[in-house]
Amino acid sequence: MRPILENLWIIPLLPLLGCALNGLLGAKWPKKTVDAVALGSTGLSFVLAIEAVREFLGFYDSNHHAFVKPFFDWIVAGNFRAGFDLQMDQLTVVMVLVVTGVGFLIHIYSTGYMAHEGGYYRFFSYLNLFMFFMLILVLAANFALLFVGWEGVGLCSYLLIGFYFLRKTATNAGNKAFIVNRIGDFGFMLGMFLLFRTFHSLDFAVVFDATSKLPREAMGQFGTLTIASLLLFMGATGKSAQIPLYVWLPDAMEGPTPVSALIHAATMVTAGVYMVARSHVLFTHAPTAMYVVAIVGCATAFFAATIGLVQSDIKKVLAYSTVSQLGYMFLGCGVGAFGAGIFHLMTHAFFKALLFLAAGSVIHAMGGEQDMWGMGGLAPKIKVTFWCMLFGTIAIAGFPPFAAFFSKDSILFSAYNYEHSGKALYTIGLLAAVMTSFYMFRLIWLTFFTEKRYDEHHVHVHESPSNMTVPLMILAFLSLTGGCFALPALFGGKDYFAEFLAPVFGAAEAAGGEAGQSLEHTLSIVAVVAAAIGLLVAWRMYAKKVQRRPSQGLHKVLYNKYYVDELYQAVFVGPLVWLSRIVFWKVVDVTLIDGTVNGIASGSRAVGDTVRRTQSGNTRSYAVWVLVGAIVVLAIIFWPILHPALFGEVR
């Protein structure tokens, strides 16, 4: 008897309901009602999710496989069927809990943060819609439905980035996010087509069973599976902001901070990771793709970290750190440690959400100021925020016993053991870790210590209301404890999280053995040392009095993000715009299409000018025309009769 599990659709439906209510009626409602609807729907779906998980665990114990239930047919064409099928397995459990839980917390936070913003109901309507699509994404049992959620969250991200649609930059950022994602989705769709062409189905079960029966493709071989996996990964790069499609995420910070926390840190951007992990069977059978994933992930982690070093906008820093952390996740997946990747995904969801919300709280306190050079010495004024931020920073920096220590550690460990140039990957990852702890502590010092760099008379720094701080504390607690599932692994015990996910990913990782045990200890010590180095460098540079130096040289390059945007502008956007303006607009649209239309118009007018002479208004002439018509008809009728030779003898 599993009431919720059997009606899994109810979990995503609740946020949709909230979205509809707020979106259609919320305009007239007071804030309280809007809050009630939004929080109620998300909170309830969180509770139900927990219940569903409980029921699922019971279900799993009795019969050892994922729970899949088709609810109704969505598309049925020929032998193609895409049903509204929802599934629940350990991976889903993690995602659902993260999404609903973190989502719920961020909703609470938003009620405080957005209190003084216009379009209050609109914001929550969008947020609920996002929840709906995200849940669809994680609950989907086939690629088609997953793609629905995929595109849906993309839409919501677009809507929320452009929430302040009166700001040009915001709308541009929204467009950028949307368009860049299109590129990735293009690859994703191609991947789906290929999969369907190969397996004649998009259901996870079917596809993965078929795949697992196929032989594992050799390294460097580009077989169907490899190509499919790469195409899917292309989608992932788009959604999860990996090289080369990461450019949209930093701009996405134009959106309200809770949005950055929920969508662009905790949940949506991890969808790519989830998707890759979900289709791990494909990837494990395509080592080439795995390698690519690992390299891209690793590169992104390092690359984004370097940019993060010098950013001055507090949210930009966090954005690049997000990109870099996502890189870690992909690195984990790439080297086959899907469990580690998902583990990092979860912990990252906690501490990055925490960091963003804390940053939001800071911005709130500063009355909208985002530039760290305009802050400083805030620690005594906003203690709660400070402590939470500090927790998050320590967590991301990877000091034990905080969450990221375990997750990042296990990723690096797996990378180290990866057969293809694992050491290189490990090294780069380690450097990224150093830089991570550096730029995070840089952020801490610039924001909370050192002397004030703002005008007291204009900015009245104040602690945020409780409905913002409480979620902060909860998240801080989570980022502290989130990693404890893996705690025993350190002392030869077993990794509960990996254990939990084992049914999904199989006991692939855990390159155990006594040697592995000792190696793991050394590596984790190395990691801690790396974090400590970052901390010390940051302290050395920013603990004393600081002033903004004019940036030049490498600093300048980093500050301008390697001019990647400019590069894209020059290489892709510029030519495309030129092509559109000159060819598609001037030539195709104006000349061809408009030409055709006008040509038709003027042509018909010309015809009319000539033909209207027949409209003499003289009935007798009309009579003659009738005659002509009659003759034509008669000719058509009698032709066969009059020329039997042509048509054979009639009758």
Added chain:
Amino acid sequence: MVPTNYYLILSAILFGLGIVGFVFKRNIIAIFMAIELMLNAVNLAFVAFSQSFGKVDGEVFVLFVIVVAAAEATVGLGIIILTARNRRSLNVERVDLLKL
């Protein structure tokens, strides 16, 4: 016994004459009458066929044609009366407001 062809040819001739009248009469009433003439020619053909095939259907059709002609005459003449009242002329060539 008269061959059916004779009737058919006669009806063809009448029809042709009807057309000629239809084109060459200027008086709208006369044109109308030419149309009636054509209808009659067709009726003749109908009856001839029905006789030659020994079936009554043709005659039924003639009845229908006559009914239609009656209705047509009613409305048509009404229109003609109005036209004549407004245009003060029955010459179709003078009723030419419908030109470009």
Added chain:
Amino acid sequence: MTGALVIFFVLAALAVVGSISLIVQREPIHSALSLIVVMVALAGLYLLMGAEFVAAVQIIVYGGAIMVLFVFVIMLLNAGEEERTNFSKLATFAGIPLALAVTGFIAAAIAHSSASLPAPEPSGALTSTKTLSMLLFSDFVYPFELTSFLILVAILGAIVLAQREN
């Protein structure tokens, strides 16, 4: 059976002459009279073919009602001699050949299909009015009802046309 042929040719000649005079007459009333002649002649032909009911209806409805309407309208509008204007060059030049063409077409079709026509029923085998009515009210009952509706509509139309605006 030359008698029938004689009658046929007399009536046919009457019809043709009548329709020619319908065209050449300038007075509408004379045209109407010619048309009546044609119709009576046709009625005669119908009788000759044994379609007596149709003949009667032809005279009663066509001769007795429709043409009376025509005459009535002619008298009402006091339609005088028609003026032979020639504004329509088209009709003047293209009319005759086109009319000939149509007639030719029909004649050709008749000439072609004449062979296939079955021999006519021997005279005297009158299609009795009974069979006609049977057919009319069994197979053709819906068209029949439709015609009645048509007539109703025509009546309404005539009334609407006739009443003056006020």
Added chain:
Amino acid sequence: MSLLTQYAFLIVPIVKIAILVFIVLTVDAYLTWIERKVVAHIQSRWGPHRVGPHGLLQPLADGVKFIFKEDPLPANVDKVAYFLAPFLALMLALTSLAVIPFGPQRFTVLGYQTGIGIADVDISLLVLFSITALAVYGVALAGWASNNKYSLLGGLRSSAQMISYELALTLSVVGVLLVAGSFSLREIIEHQANGHLGLLGWNIFGFTKDGVGFTQIIGFFCFYIAAIAETNRVPFDLPEAESELVAGFHTEYASMKFAMFFIAEYTSMITISCLATILFFGGWLSPFPASWTFTHYVPSLLLIPLGLWVIFDGMRYETIFGRIVLPGVGTVLVAIGAGLIVFPVVNEAIQGVFWFLAKVFTFLFIYVWMRGTLPRFRYDQLMSFGWKFLLPVSIANVVLTSAVVLWRMH
């Protein structure tokens, strides 16, 4: 002889036509006399009494007058129509009589099967209607042709009136047709033949052999009123309303042409009376049950007293001529009556014709009577009466009758 028999199908009808036309013309002539006399007496005048005893020769005098009168041709009339109109009128009026059977007998002349009455078509009623339908042209054309506003108005009126009332006329007969199930006048009459019931079998009462019946009285009234309108008689004589239109459509006609219209009118009166007789009053059927053979002496019993009265009246007539002629006529009548009694064969033979003529003359008398009694309708009254009363009623009659007929079938 053989030639005669060979062309009997031409000769016999021609002869019959000649006889019929002669009789009809005479009857027309004396109908005028009767009319004038009756109307005069209704208006308490003497009527014609100069020419011949009781003005009996007046019709002859009129005829002579018509023939010798000058025939002026009005200025710029439409000649064709002007000349055509009276001929048309008279021709159609006379033709319509052709299909009327005056008696039950059928006999063979020169091996040619025929009966009393010229043609015996089995759609005679339809033929009759088609001819009467054409009758309107005479009047209309006359009105149009004579280039005279009164005539035109008369023509217009008559054509409008005839169209309007023709509907009612035709529809009112449909009832009878439904009952009889035939277009043939002869069959219609024979259908009314009803041995033991006599006149109750006529359509006017409509009893069938089994005693149940549906009366056509509504149909009859519609028919008779419409018929009067068709013949342009009082009270529907608007086309020739003297007080408004001088003489209506025949204002411009004189002498023989006028006479033609005149004759045509009276002939159509006769036709209509015959029709009424046939359709509703059993045609040549005797009003008495067939079993009463003694009623065969009714003709004699009418003729002999009439003859005796004529003789007695002639005895004391003022003019010598009258004293000579009238008794002569009287004796002839008496002789005929007696002869009928003496020769039963002849008596039997004339029974049908007698009753037929008797009924027809009754209707003719009613015509005259009405003229003497009723005022003329106003035009709008005429129209609204025709369209709004007569037509619906006759339609209702049709519906009713058909319902009854159906009910009888099942």
